[in-house]
Amino acid sequence: MKLKKWLVLAVALMMVIGLLAGCGGGTDEPGGDGEMPALVKIGFMGPITGANAAEGSAARNAFQLVFDQANAAGTLPYEVKVVAMDDASKPEAGASAAQKLVADPEVIAISGHWNSPVAEATIPICKSAGIPLLIWGAIGTNLTNADNYPYITRICPTDVQENQPLAQKVIEELGYKNFYIISDTTSYGKSNTAAFQAELANYEGATVVGLDEVQTGTTDFRPILSKVKSAKPDAVFFGGVSLEGGLVARQMEELGMNDILLCGISGICSEDFITAAGNKAAEGTYSIKPGTDPTKTEAGQKFLADYAAAGFTEPVGAFTPYAYHAAQVILAALESIEGAPTAEKMVDAIAHVDMTGLLGHTTFDEVGQTTEPMVYSLVVQDGAWVPWEDSEYAAGTRTLPTK
Numbered sequence: 001m002k003l004k005k006w007l008v009l010a011v012a013l014m015m016v017i018g019l020l021a022g023c024g025g026g027t028d029e030p031g032g033d034g035e036m037p038a039l040v041k042i043g044f045m046g047p048i049t050g051a052n053a054a055e056g057s058a059a060r061n062a063f064q065l066v067f068d069q070a071n072a073a074g075t076l077p078y079e080v081k082v083v084a085m086d087d088a089s090k091p092e093a094g095a096s097a098a099q100k101l102v103a104d105p106e107v108i109a110i111s112g113h114w115n116s117p118v119a120e121a122t123i124p125i126c127k128s129a130g131i132p133l134l135i136w137g138a139i140g141t142n143l144t145n146a147d148n149y150p151y152i153t154r155i156c157p158t159d160v161q162e163n164q165p166l167a168q169k170v171i172e173e174l175g176y177k178n179f180y181i182i183s184d185t186t187s188y189g190k191s192n193t194a195a196f197q198a199e200l201a202n203y204e205g206a207t208v209v210g211l212d213e214v215q216t217g218t219t220d221f222r223p224i225l226s227k228v229k230s231a232k233p234d235a236v237f238f239g240g241v242s243l244e245g246g247l248v249a250r251q252m253e254e255l256g257m258n259d260i261l262l263c264g265i266s267g268i269c270s271e272d273f274i275t276a277a278g279n280k281a282a283e284g285t286y287s288i289k290p291g292t293d294p295t296k297t298e299a300g301q302k303f304l305a306d307y308a309a310a311g312f313t314e315p316v317g318a319f320t321p322y323a324y325h326a327a328q329v330i331l332a333a334l335e336s337i338e339g340a341p342t343a344e345k346m347v348d349a350i351a352h353v354d355m356t357g358l359l360g361h362t363t364f365d366e367v368g369q370t371t372e373p374m375v376y377s378l379v380v381q382d383g384a385w386v387p388w389e390d391s392e393y394a395a396g397t398r399t400l401p402t403k
Contacts, residue, residue, distance in 0.1 A: 036340050041081045042067065042330055043101035045094060045112030045122065046137070046323070048086035051243040054272050055114055058314040059136060059323035060084045062303075063111060065310055066327035076334055078341075087113055091121035098122035102129035108343040109134070109333070109350065111326045114319060115241075116140030116188040127151045132347045136326040137319040139266070139290075140191045149368040150351035155329060155359075156322045157290050157373035159188070160195045162265040165375050166288045167199035169388075170263055171206050174286070174400065176234040181211040182224060182248060183239025189213065192239040192265065209233045218244060221251050228257070234402075235261035242268050246276025253281035261401045266290055269318040269378060269385060279383035284393070284400050288375045289318045291359050293387050299358050321358055328357035 044063050047056035067080045083104070085097035094113060101107050102125060110126060111134045113119045119138040126133040127148065135143060135154040139162060144154045170176050179200065183189035193211070200206040209231040212224045225248070228236060236252070238245045245268035252262065262285045269287040277285075294300025294316070303324060307316060333349035334341055354363050363371050377388035381398070392398040 036077050037106075039079050039081055039106065040108055040334075040341055041083050041104060041106040042327075043107050043110035043112075043131075044082055044084045044323075045087045045097050045101070045110065045118075046084075046114050047089040047118075048084065050088040050090070052089045052114055052241065052270075052272065054314055055137075055242075055270050055317040055319060056086075056089075058312070058317045058320040059114065061310070061312040061314060062307060062316075062320045062324035063136070063327045065306060065312075066324060066331055068310070069306070070331055075331070080331075080334070083107060087115070087118045087122075089115045089118060091117050094118035095121045095125060098125040102126060102131050107131065108341055109330050109346045111136050111323070111330065113138045115186075116143060116191070117186045119143050120187060123148060123152055129343075130347070131343050132350050134326050134329060134350055136323045138188075140188050141195065142191070144368040146367050149366065150347055153350055153364050153368035153370075155326045155362065155370050156319065157375060158195075158369065159192045159265065160198075161373045162288050162290065162375055163192070163195040163199050165377075166263065166265055167196065167203065167206075169288075169377055170235065170261070170286065171200075171203045174261075176261055176263075177203075177205050178207050178209050178232075178234045179237050180209055180228045180231055180233040180235075181237045181239060182221070182228075183211075183213055184216045184218075184241070184244065185213045186216060186240075188241075188267070189239050192267070193237075196237055196239065214240075214244070216240070216244065219247060221248050222255065225251055225255055225257065228252075228260070229255060233260060235263055238262060238264040238268055240264075240267060242270040242273040243276050246273040246282065249273070249277035249285060250281045253278075259401050261286060263287065266318045266375075271315055271317065271385075274380060274383060274385070282380040282383070284398075285380045286388075286400070287378050287385070289378050289385075290373070290375050291321045292374050293376055294321055294358075295387075303358050325357045325359045325362070329353050329355060329362060332357075 046059050064082050087094035109132050114137040116138040139159045141158045183193040265288050269289045274282045332355040337345045378385045379391050
């Protein structure tokens with residue numbers, strides 16, 4: 001009888017141990033601290049449709065390319081799947097995309113966006129879920145800060161870091177002094193305009209002769225451009241993005257304002273700008289682009305060759321290399337993790353990454369901003385953005401608009 005009781009107790013104990021083993025160390029994330037998962041997911045958010053689709057689609061392609069290469073090479077002991085979501089350059093669409101990504105327990109890191117207002121909408125969602133968000137293209141200065149760190153990091157320059165070299169080159173090197181500012185009313189436009197104005201204050205004789213703000217989606221800039229024409233500036237600084245910027249250029253040409261330089265930071269530096277403006281009206285527009293000229297580095301040339309070999313139809317845009325580099329940062333973070341990867345581990349791994357990729361050496365500062373932002377100058381020549389140093393304008397065989 002006693003033997004029977006002991007047998008019953010032993011079986012019961014074994015069942016309890018089995019249940020505990022099945023539950024112990026469990027987590028909603030892939031693998032947890034237990035066995036290595038077969039698959040992890042990385043989210044991507046950007047404007048895949050809408051006015052900025054060319055920039056967002058090319059960025060998605062480049063981001064995907066890194067993990068396609070890693071999966072093919074067997075770099076990690078599991079497959080990485082990119083879950084690409086369209087934010088359409090709209091905060092509400094971005095928030096919806098972020099909610100879907102953070103609801104998927106297999107998503108352990110996300111990279112986005114091209115538009116700063118969209119990033120503002122998704123940052124609280126990612127932080128609340130404990131999912132790291134690495135920004136690949138949104139440049140609004142305040143996106144990276146002490147409150148958002150370490151959950152939010154950024155691989156691209158801020159609008160301040162772009163406006164500093166733009167002002168220096170346009171004023172000191174090209175000799176323009178009097179500016180009319182046109183920007184949109186988004187947080188990006190306001191921050192961009194404030195950064196440019198702050199830079200102008202550093203140069204004796206540089207002035208703002210007028211300033212106007214417009215809603216995104218504006219198509220008729222002629223009333224404002226009539227005011228610009230009367231103010232007689234040397235240059236127009238456009239603080240919005242490519243589609244509206246292209247319309248400004250087109251309508252400036254229609255109004256005979258060919259003696260006024262149009263300039264701006266990377267928001268206008270895309271093929272969409274030239275398409276909207278037309279080759280003739282876009283000619284001579286001056287801009288700053290993040291990163292380094294990929295045609296001039298070994299890593300850049302390999303990236304361009306790999307991108308072309310992958311069969312992507314969307315042309316490489318201003319921020320395409322940054323999306324690629326963002327994916328490289330996430331890949332490096334995955335490689336650095338011991339055991340099964342989780343969102344919690346990825347937060348720390350990304351924030352403390354120390355790696356070299358397409359755009360050079362990368363670490364993040366105490367607020368999550370890249371410590372080595374890089375930019376270079378371009379000008380529209382014969383219907384294409386051309387690095388300034390390679391242009392006929394730099395060589396002196398063509399002349400920029402001037403009074």
